[in-house]
Amino acid sequence: MTESFPATVFGRMRSALAGLRALPEARDPVEEAERSLALLADRFRHPHFPWLAAVCGPTGAGKSHLVNYLAGAPVSPSSYRRPSTAAPVILGPAGVLEALGTGDFMPKYQPLGAAGGVVFEDHSPADRLYLVPVSRPPWAWPPDLALVDTPDFDSVRLENQAQALDMARRADALILVAHQAKYADQSTWDFLAAEASDGRPLLLVLNRLSAEAAADDFRARLKASGVEAPVLTWPEETAEGRAAVAAARRELSAWLETLGREGRALTAGNGRELAAGLGRLVGERLLPLWRAREESLRAALAAVRQLTGQWLAEPRDKVSLNLPGETRASLLKSLGEVVSRSDLWAGPRRWLALPFDLLREGWDRLAGRGQGAGGPEKKLADNLNEAGREALVGAVRSQARALAELAGLPSPQAGLDFSPGEIRKLHDELSARLDQWLAEESGSLLAGLPLGQKAAFYLVQFMHLGLVLGAQIQTGGLPGTEILLGGALGPVISKLTGVFISRENLAAFEARAARRHREELAEIFRRQGRRYEDYLKHELEGLSSGRELEPAWRALEKEAERLWA
Ligand SMILES: Nc1nc2c(ncn2[C@@H]2O[C@H](COP(=O)(O)OP(=O)(O)OP(=O)(O)O)[C@@H](O)[C@H]2O)c(=O)[nH]1
Numbered sequence: 001m002t003e004s005f006p007a008t009v010f011g012r013m014r015s016a017l018a019g020l021r022a023l024p025e026a027r028d029p030v031e032e033a034e035r036s037l038a039l040l041a042d043r044f045r046h047p048h049f050p051w052l053a054a055v056c057g058p059t060g061a062g063k064s065h066l067v068n069y070l071a072g073a074p075v076s077p078s079s080y081r082r083p084s085t086a087a088p089v090i091l092g093p094a095g096v097l098e099a100l101g102t103g104d105f106m107p108k109y110q111p112l113g114a115a116g117g118v119v120f121e122d123h124s125p126a127d128r129l130y131l132v133p134v135s136r137p138p139w140a141w142p143p144d145l146a147l148v149d150t151p152d153f154d155s156v157r158l159e160n161q162a163q164a165l166d167m168a169r170r171a172d173a174l175i176l177v178a179h180q181a182k183y184a185d186q187s188t189w190d191f192l193a194a195e196a197s198d199g200r201p202l203l204l205v206l207n208r209l210s211a212e213a214a215a216d217d218f219r220a221r222l223k224a225s226g227v228e229a230p231v232l233t234w235p236e237e238t239a240e241g242r243a244a245v246a247a248a249r250r251e252l253s254a255w256l257e258t259l260g261r262e263g264r265a266l267t268a269g270n271g272r273e274l275a276a277g278l279g280r281l282v283g284e285r286l287l288p289l290w291r292a293r294e295e296s297l298r299a300a301l302a303a304v305r306q307l308t309g310q311w312l313a314e315p316r317d318k319v320s321l322n323l324p325g326e327t328r329a330s331l332l333k334s335l336g337e338v339v340s341r342s343d344l345w346a347g348p349r350r351w352l353a354l355p356f357d358l359l360r361e362g363w364d365r366l367a368g369r370g371q372g373a374g375g376p377e378k379k380l381a382d383n384l385n386e387a388g389r390e391a392l393v394g395a396v397r398s399q400a401r402a403l404a405e406l407a408g409l410p411s412p413q414a415g416l417d418f419s420p421g422e423i424r425k426l427h428d429e430l431s432a433r434l435d436q437w438l439a440e441e442s443g444s445l446l447a448g449l450p451l452g453q454k455a456a457f458y459l460v461q462f463m464h465l466g467l468v469l470g471a472q473i474q475t476g477g478l479p480g481t482e483i484l485l486g487g488a489l490g491p492v493i494s495k496l497t498g499v500f501i502s503r504e505n506l507a508a509f510e511a512r513a514a515r516r517h518r519e520e521l522a523e524i525f526r527r528q529g530r531r532y533e534d535y536l537k538h539e540l541e542g543l544s545s546g547r548e549l550e551p552a553w554r555a556l557e558k559e560a561e562r563l564w565a
């Protein structure tokens with residue numbers, strides 16, 4: 001049987017499910033599906049043999065007592081100790097147990113043979129499976145039946161709970177043992193609702209019954225909970241109750257014998273039902289979750305592309321550099337200073353202009369103006385960057401609606417948002433490049449001046465020098481006169497310089513600077529858009545194994561149909 005186990009089909013399904021673990025909202029159904037898949041795999045390994053009847057119930061309900069009664073020997077410890085059963089104990093004919101001991105039956109357990117019965121230690125390790133052969137049962141034990149005594153499903157030991165649930169899920173038939181004194185406990189009803197509502201054969205045993213009224217109440221509760229199953233009352237074992245106990249035992253064994261006659265039909269029906277349950281989980285929960293997630297990622301990808309595309313396509317209106325009046329004036333002034341420092345006659349003029357420079361420096365010092373640490377290029381760059389930053393934040397604000405859309409994208413990561421703060425940070429990085437460009441650009445401005453303008457510019461410079469020198473000579477170089485002249489003439493000359501240089505050149509320069517700035521802005525959006533796209537694509541890639549889920553499930557379904565046809 002094991003040779004025909006379709007390992008590839010199971011492996012494919014397992015990895016498709018593992019891929020869906022990336023979806024936080026799918027964690028629970030994925031775990032449930034993985035559990036079902038493991039159970040299904042075990043059933044595939046032993047599709048008809050043996051069939052498993054699990055005796056389940058809360059602590060001390062009398063499960064082991066009942067099992068021993070069926071075995072005709074005290075093989076599973078039943079005692080006052082609570083809880084006493086610490087691992088599943090499987091009873092069956094020797095031939096059945098032989099098949100169970102192979103290791104691929106319930107591979108998560110360590111099968112241990114126990115011919116004379118089981119002895120549990122104080123802390124019996126979890127995940128052990130005791131196999132106890134029954135040699136002389138007092139009734140006609142069905143040849144393929146493995147009867148499991150399970151630990152308490154409401155145990156104080158969590159391993160006991162887990163093993164009890166695992167056995168209950170694997171079983172082909174369930175016997176729930178309830179105790180007269182504790183059948184009303186919620187745990188019994190929770191168990192019935194969760195594990196015994198899928199149509200598998202179920203028998204309820206009300207143990208140690210001394211008051212018939214308790215049996216009536218138990219039946220009424222079952223009806224109210226919608227549980228439809230036969231109830232077997234097991235009387236207290238008093239001297240007078242002996243015959244009644246024997247009758248109860250006969251009833252219980254008859255129920256098992258009847259099921260045993262169904263044989264393959266029972267195991268096939270349960271196998272098909274288990275597969276169908278997994279199919280429902282895949283079709284009704286997992287695939288819709290995966291599709292919804294994929295759709296939202298694709299929508300997000302489209303939104304990012306559209307948004308960044310929009311910014312790139314129409315930056316002229318949205319992100320144009322309209323310099324405020326004040327910034328503009330100071331930009332022109334800065335530019336004038338740059339040009340006056342970078343003309344072709346710099347060497348000789350510096351010498352000639354020495355007195356002027358001295359005058360100016362003196363005057364600036366007096367007026368407390370100083371040239372600043374970075375010189376005119378730096379001022380120019382600062383002005384432009386300041387204006388750029390304002391324009392940028394304005395542009396980001398104008399996209400508020402689109403930003404709100406982006407904010408709703410799935411799991412945005414740090415550094416992936418389009419908030420003004422983030423954009424401003426990116427802009428500050430890029431403005432370093434802009435600064436360098438400005439320094440180069442302003443340096444070459446003068447070189448690009450038309451000849452006429454160049455001549456006019458130098459004429460003004462010479463007039464200026466002439467005036468300074470003339471004043472120096474006429475006043476005999478009085479120190480006060482220098483300062484006075486420099487102070488009075490400086491602004492006039494500077495303005496004249498600005499007038500000659502500006503006009504079209506300055507306008508063109510400003511336009512170039514604005515264009516350059518727009519390019520930098522576009523780069524920010526392009527870059528940010530790309531990062532977001534990469535992130536979304538990566539997420540989509542992570543989900544791609546989910547696409548495998550449907551075909552993987554179809555393949556497995558086909559195998560199940562073939563197996564239990
Ligand atoms: N007199 C009488 N005692 C019973 C009956 N069923 C169980 N007992 C006693 O009740 C106690 C608990 O029974 P167990 O069979 O160990 O109960 P259990 O459900 O297996 O308990 P755990 O393995 O701890 O979950 C034992 O001392 C049994 O001897 C019964 O029908 N009549």
Ligand SMILES: [Mg+2]
Binds near residue numbers: 065078085
């Ligand atoms: Mg027990």
